[in-house]
Amino acid sequence: MASAxxxxxxxxxxxVNIKVIRDHTKRKAYEQFEPQRQALRYIIRNTSLPQRMxxxxxxxxxxxxxxxxxxQIKNRCTMGGVGRSVLRAFRMGRFQFRLNALEGNIPGxxxxxx
Amino acid sequence: xxxxxxxxxxxxxxxxxxxxxxxxxxxxxxxGNKILRQRLRGPTLxxxxxxxxxxxxxxxxxxxxxxxAGFNEDEETRLESIQIAKLRGKGAPKKKxxxxxxxxxxxx
Numbered sequence: 001m002a003s004a005x006x007x008x009x010x011x012x013x014x015x016v017n018i019k020v021i022r023d024h025t026k027r028k029a030y031e032q033f034e035p036q037r038q039a040l041r042y043i044i045r046n047t048s049l050p051q052r053m054x055x056x057x058x059x060x061x062x063x064x065x066x067x068x069x070x071x072q073i074k075n076r077c078t079m080g081g082v083g084r085s086v087l088r089a090f091r092m093g094r095f096q097f098r099l100n101a102l103e104g105n106i107p108g109x110x111x112x113x114x
Numbered sequence: 115x116x117x118x119x120x121x122x123x124x125x126x127x128x129x130x131x132x133x134x135x136x137x138x139x140x141x142x143x144x145x146g147n148k149i150l151r152q153r154l155r156g157p158t159l160x161x162x163x164x165x166x167x168x169x170x171x172x173x174x175x176x177x178x179x180x181x182x183a184g185f186n187e188d189e190e191t192r193l194e195s196i197q198i199a200k201l202r203g204k205g206a207p208k209k210k211x212x213x214x215x216x217x218x219x220x221x222x
Contacts, residue, residue: 013167031160
């Protein structure tokens with residue numbers, strides 16, 4: 001079921017890992033179904049619409065695949081696929097960030113010393 | 115100063131809404147407009163991981179048209195190290211062919 005969202009050919013360029021592929025697939029599925037989800041959410045939140053319609057929208061939203069939910073998306077390290085302590089601004093885990101910063105790959109980042 | 119009637123105030127509010135293109139909602143009903151106002155986050159979220167671009171293999175494949183041969187150094191060193199590992203008996207295990215094979219092994 002969930003593999004239906006996965007691209008037939010790998011479309012990632014950097015570090016690849018099954019967890020990274022999964023997360024990427026979820027991101028793309030969310031992008032695809034976002035307008036539909038927002039429309040259903042609008043129907044649910046609009047109190048001027050008939051109650052029956054709103055309940056139906058609730059059911060429909062609950063029945064969509066979990067891959068289309070934004071809460072399923074997790075920021076992972078783009079260099080190593082690590083899911084913990086990922087620096088959002090650099091899209092890197094703490095250790096990859098340290099390695100790349102010491103190597104001088106990240107512009108503007110310098111080891112502090114005083 | 116005479117205070118304006120409720121009807122007049124409502125009219126004023128309606129006019130204000132039509133001028134500033136906001137929704138006229140005197141009863142403060144929840145109409146879910148905040149969801150319509152939200153931006154779509156999908157494109158930014160989907161652009162998180164770097165996408166696949168041209169690889170060495172693609173370039174070699176392109177150059178084959180002009181009868182030019184190239185070699186992918188990284189790939190060759192990888193295959194070479196795999197060969198060395200296999201000679202030492204440290205290669206990857208053989209893949210099981212049928213599910214029944216593993217069942218028999220498990221029973222023994």
